[in-house]
Amino acid sequence: MKFVIAPDSFKGCMTAKQTADAMREGLRRVFPDAEYVMVPMADGGEGTVQSLVDATGGTLRQATVLDPLQRETVAEYGLLGNDAASGTRVSGKVTGDAAEADTTPAAPVAVIEMAAASGIQFVNDETKNPLVTTTYGTGQLIRAALDDGARTIILGVGGSATNDGGAGMAEALGVRFLDSAGNPIPRGGGFLDRLARIDVSGIDPRIAETRILIASDVTNPLVGPTGASAVFGPQKGATPDMVERLDANLAHYAAIISRDLGIDVAHTPGAGGAGGLGAGLLAFTKSTMRSGVEIVSQTVRLADRAVGADYCFTGEGGIDFQTQYGKTPMGVTRAVRSGNPGIGVIALAGYVGEGIDQLYDLGIDAVFGIVPSAMTLAEALAEGPANLARTAENVGRLLALRDCKSR
Numbered sequence: 001m002k003f004v005i006a007p008d009s010f011k012g013c014m015t016a017k018q019t020a021d022a023m024r025e026g027l028r029r030v031f032p033d034a035e036y037v038m039v040p041m042a043d044g045g046e047g048t049v050q051s052l053v054d055a056t057g058g059t060l061r062q063a064t065v066l067d068p069l070q071r072e073t074v075a076e077y078g079l080l081g082n083d084a085a086s087g088t089r090v091s092g093k094v095t096g097d098a099a100e101a102d103t104t105p106a107a108p109v110a111v112i113e114m115a116a117a118s119g120i121q122f123v124n125d126e127t128k129n130p131l132v133t134t135t136y137g138t139g140q141l142i143r144a145a146l147d148d149g150a151r152t153i154i155l156g157v158g159g160s161a162t163n164d165g166g167a168g169m170a171e172a173l174g175v176r177f178l179d180s181a182g183n184p185i186p187r188g189g190g191f192l193d194r195l196a197r198i199d200v201s202g203i204d205p206r207i208a209e210t211r212i213l214i215a216s217d218v219t220n221p222l223v224g225p226t227g228a229s230a231v232f233g234p235q236k237g238a239t240p241d242m243v244e245r246l247d248a249n250l251a252h253y254a255a256i257i258s259r260d261l262g263i264d265v266a267h268t269p270g271a272g273g274a275g276g277l278g279a280g281l282l283a284f285t286k287s288t289m290r291s292g293v294e295i296v297s298q299t300v301r302l303a304d305r306a307v308g309a310d311y312c313f314t315g316e317g318g319i320d321f322q323t324q325y326g327k328t329p330m331g332v333t334r335a336v337r338s339g340n341p342g343i344g345v346i347a348l349a350g351y352v353g354e355g356i357d358q359l360y361d362l363g364i365d366a367v368f369g370i371v372p373s374a375m376t377l378a379e380a381l382a383e384g385p386a387n388l389a390r391t392a393e394n395v396g397r398l399l400a401l402r403d404c405k406s407r
């Protein structure tokens with residue numbers, strides 16, 4: 001028997017690696033001699049750095065950067081390791097779009113979550129203010145990864161405190177945003193109306209050799225009623241007046257980008273991710289926007305690793321109808337089925353919500369909740385690993401029975 005174990009984290013309870021370990025522990029009680037292919041997963045959101053570092057035997061790195069309010073903080077990012085896919089080095093070899101730009105095959109691949117430097121967790125009800133928050137720290141993280149030699153960067157976009165169109169990120173990489181007198185404008189989305197000219201002559205030359213894979217959590221455009229400011233501004237503290245001002249500023253920013261760089265970012269799907277960081281990345285770097293779980297699946301070569309497997313166990317803290325929209329269990333299902341159409345896919349979750357029957361139609365064979373009885377959230381979190389292992393064991397018992405009967 002061969003199992004692929006490819007879950008996301010159970011947020012607040014277990015990392016993806018701990019989740020995978022608990023699943024394997026349960027299955028091992030039934031199938032002690034089975035082969036287990038361990039692939040901790042993520043969808044580009046929180047936990048992506050940890051999962052990819054764990055999946056590839058990579059390293060966690062730290063850099064001192066500015067948080068969204070321009071206070072110094074230490075943020076983590078990752079460099080992928082060599083043992084992603086059955087010992088095959090991942091270095092610079094993300095298949096698909098990234099491979100084309102991979103001018104330095106031996107260069108490490110970095111993984112960054114923008115929220116590590118510019119996330120909403122850095123502000124509170126008193127300090128959140130998307131007029132002034134900046135993605136400068138995300139640019140500093142990119143720089144740190146370049147210093148490490150990375151020329152392919154997987155960048156998780158989302159969970160931000162910012163609405164600056166990625167101008168802060170670009171500034172940290174050497175782009176200058178100037179007013180009509182030729183002076184730099186202040187950082188923050190509230191000041192982009194002062195932008196008269198963009199000067200890219202000082203951009204870090206390594207950016208031209210670097211492919212950035214944007215793993216965005218949304219497909220919203222930069223501006224308009226479904227844009228960054230209107231949809232995500234309020235959660236960052238924007239009042240209706242501020243939303244209007246921020247949206248107008250991003251439209252002005254997009255117009256100057258179009259005039260000075262010849263790139264249209266106003267309406268590109270995903271450009272509105274993380275307060276328009278998606279737009280800034282598309283404008284100032286060699287970036288490609290992709291589904292986060294697809295990027296992660298390709299990076300760890302999940303489809304290849306599922307060849308010959310009987311079952312794939314995946315899962316996430318919560319599973320419901322939204323799982324079909326780019327969440328890890330769905331992405332894992334697509335990836336393993338592409339390499340192995342006959343594989344059985346079983347999803348385990350802490351919470352099972354409405355609409356999971358849609359997932360059956362999309363290829364997930366069965367979904368199981370792991371909580372055995374009514375309990376508080378604190379209890380469910382504390383007992384998560386044991387509950388998960390027990391559920392995996394019980395599903396394993398069913399599989400063993402089926403196996404036995406079919407013989």
Ligand SMILES: O=C(O)[C@H](O)CO
Pocket residue numbers: 157158159160161217218232272273274275
């Ligand atoms: O950071 C944000 O604005 C949201 O997560 C959407 O990307």
